[in-house]
Amino acid sequence: MFTQEIVTVTENKPVAEGYFKLSFNAPELAKNYDPIQFVNVKVGSGTEFLLRKPFSIYDHTDTDISILFKIYGKGTERLSQYKTGDSLDILGPLGTGVVPPKDNVPTALIVGGVGIGSVKALALKMPKQFDLFYGVRNQGEVVEKQEWSELANTVFMCSDDGSCGEKGVVSTLFQKQASAYKKIYVCGPHAMLKAVYDVCPETIESFFITEEYMACGFGICMGCVIKTTSGYKRICKEGPVFKGSEIIW
């Protein structure tokens, strides 16, 4: 069950270079969402932007939901200007969420850049058996370092310029230790997802959090598809999480 709500922004603060964490009041939603679900947000007024913009639910309190976003284009630029007290029109929760694994198999979350925004809700609901592999461009991009080091068993960092953790890409970082895991959740740009898939042993159960341009966000436009072994599937409806073996890369 999803709804369209006009909510009030309770906080919108920079949390890294070009990254914002925006919270809004939505007690019902805060109680009733699954990790990896997202909200589709109307940014700006009139037809300044015609389509909503999708953002994963990052975190919640009893009354509030937050999203974590990176300034990408004009829409996220505009969203960064929202202030406490502004109202925001959201649709959600959308997508098929993930039931946090109860089994204690060794698990890794592997994220690149703003991909971190999609996995925190999952991390919070998981037993603390997971490691985090976190790749960024540079140190300035790292979000909530302290919190993550508390959430995860171990955080393995890498960065393109070596300013933070190992120098290199997260797929390579993960590859070195891949054999230690039985289950992975991967989130980031498509090229990174593919790189991780390519180095991931078949013995690992892998889940990839995918993205595609969306219009509706709830399955009626058929716009946001990904090619799978059983044909095109809607990322907003059957996804955004797909097994690595299901995706046609």
Add this chain to the structure above:
Amino acid sequence: MFTQEIVTVTENKPVAEGYFKLSFNAPELAKNYDPIQFVNVKVGSGTEFLLRKPFSIYDHTDTDISILFKIYGKGTERLSQYKTGDSLDILGPLGTGVVPPKDNVPTALIVGGVGIGSVKALALKMPKQFDLFYGVRNQGEVVEKQEWSELANTVFMCSDDGSCGEKGVVSTLFQKQASAYKKIYVCGPHAMLKAVYDVCPETIESFFITEEYMACGFGICMGCVIKTTSGYKRICKEGPVFKGSEIIW
């Protein structure tokens, strides 16, 4: 000479029911405009509104210009939300202004509703020989009553519902005393302009401040024309002031 400037809003306050007076910092403009000139204002962001919206220059201080506007549609609604410190993109001064009459002939300003916004700059620069005929829907619409009573010799008020001054329309109010004047400046909706023209003795030199939908505001689109005895003329360039005898009503 006109320019496009990004200015800062210094104040935006309600001055009557649905009326706002918006001031912005523009020292050059404040020194270099003629009464009845206007500015063309970009409202909102992106293509929320594609065209600028024209507003007469209402008043000025040494450093600031103000406009007076009435909430009409979505653009003026949005403009009413601007706050001190916001920036605003304006083009101006536009139109052919009026050189305030130096001769001491008996003069009347005749305005309906938000028409008051176009004549204050003229009133400020005129010798105090003018009377104001001011028609409104109702009392709530009256703007700066006190100031006008100081600016004008006499203020004659009327309103549609009689809540303020005589009950009736401003053309009728003026007609009764028309013979007392040699020169009039008229501003208001087109129907009111025509009504005043119809009751105005030929002996009076009459100037009408006209309006038409505008795209550019400085004469390049040919969109804002009014039919005159010498063909269509551009309200934004040859106007907005035309002699009553020139207009084909």
Add this chain to the structure above:
Amino acid sequence: MVNLDKKRVSPVKIGSVTYPNPIWLASGTVAFGAELSEILDLNMLGGIVLKGTTLEPREGNPPPRLVETPSGLLNAIGLQNPGVEGLIKDKLPFLKQFKVPVILNIAGKHEDEYVSIVQRVAEEAEVQGYELNLSCPNVENGLDLGTDPQWVESVVKKVKKVAGNVPVLAKITPNVTRITDLSKAAENGGADAISLINTLVGMAFNTHTQQPILANKIGGLSGPAIRPVAIRMVYQVRQTTSLPIVGMGGIMNQHDVDEFYIAGADCVQLGTLNFVDIHQLRSLINTAQS
């Protein structure tokens, strides 16, 4: 003058069917109704037009299939649909629980396919209208056939022969020189109503990769950007026919709906709006309840 108060709530008679009110949802913007039913009471609609259906299942175009343009949406879904058998087996049964008139949107590769689809569906007898998509610009050759008045007349005629009592709506393409040539052709073919407009053919490039954004390169432009063109076409067609007109293209609010009624539409379909504002959608639907 159009009596708007009346028009907004009036049932709409097309052929032998009277649709309960003039607010319908457009093909390709509702899938087959299931997802929308989670957030909207379908029973309050005057009609729901299903996603364009072909004889065989179609997997559609590769992504990207969408991109936003100023006040517009460019799409190239490529008619992803389960085919007429899939429709009958997996989609229509769900819709039985609602009283909303279901209109099938039919996309054939050639005349015979339209006829075959109608014949196959007619056996099921659940649908209350056939909207012939004579205008899908995303599919190979789709453009050219639908722009030919003779072809339009002929396909409508053939479908009418097998449609029985079910009204046939001709959704003609707006990407033509004279829209009235097509509406007249459809009328000559025996269409019970004219649906317009479908999307305008458009394109957008990614200036970094220098590639078309849509995998299909060209796509169909919908949304408020195209409303002035839609209004003009409804107006022009209204001057030349007394058939019911089903108007659409960029409707976002009551003002826009009224503009279509004034231009000459008897009822309207909401399309892109469904993706972006369910509150507005509900408000328009509520207005239509007399």
Add this chain to the structure above:
Amino acid sequence: MVNLDKKRVSPVKIGSVTYPNPIWLASGTVAFGAELSEILDLNMLGGIVLKGTTLEPREGNPPPRLVETPSGLLNAIGLQNPGVEGLIKDKLPFLKQFKVPVILNIAGKHEDEYVSIVQRVAEEAEVQGYELNLSCPNVENGLDLGTDPQWVESVVKKVKKVAGNVPVLAKITPNVTRITDLSKAAENGGADAISLINTLVGMAFNTHTQQPILANKIGGLSGPAIRPVAIRMVYQVRQTTSLPIVGMGGIMNQHDVDEFYIAGADCVQLGTLNFVDIHQLRSLINTAQS
């Protein structure tokens, strides 16, 4: 890949004329240059296309002539202009002080008028291009002639005969089924370049009075709303000709300019932008200075 860095500053050769850079201003959005020269250095432009000029003076349509639509502007100016004699007497002399190439936009009622205008202007020898407006949708009968490829070919051919060394640009109408039929016709007629797109035919109603907002009822839609259609047409025409293409339609910033270059345009014209953002205009012009 288009070398954008190069393209943005490249002179553009059309026929025998080399225009200094690819940023031009579009007809109907600059009047005859005088007003813009107060706020813009015309000398930095690659070209300036004057307001559509007819043989006799035209007073144009009654107001309202304009209305804003979502991301668009609907206009029906009705070709208000002083006629070719007025142009020569009152408008061209002012432009002599600038080095910007002046392109005349010509709107004839029939073939002979195009020819007569060119002949009359040729005596003056100040203009650097003739852009034939084969597409003005606002003028009676204007639509139908320009949609006929044979007519387009014929009028271009006749004008070429009298144009001497001055390049002839064919501004074909976008309100047609197949834009490439027209571009080919213009090419066959000997056009030196293809200009596209002109405005799309649109309409808007005042829902209170229930009357069309424009006094002329229908008008031409410009601005960002039409950009996807313009880009598609430039792309389609580029596939079928090696003639220079002068692209326009909804350009608002550098991204949009680049999109036209990528789609296949050799230079661009800025139109509606001139009405709304002189800063952007200057910034695009500055980019074009090598």
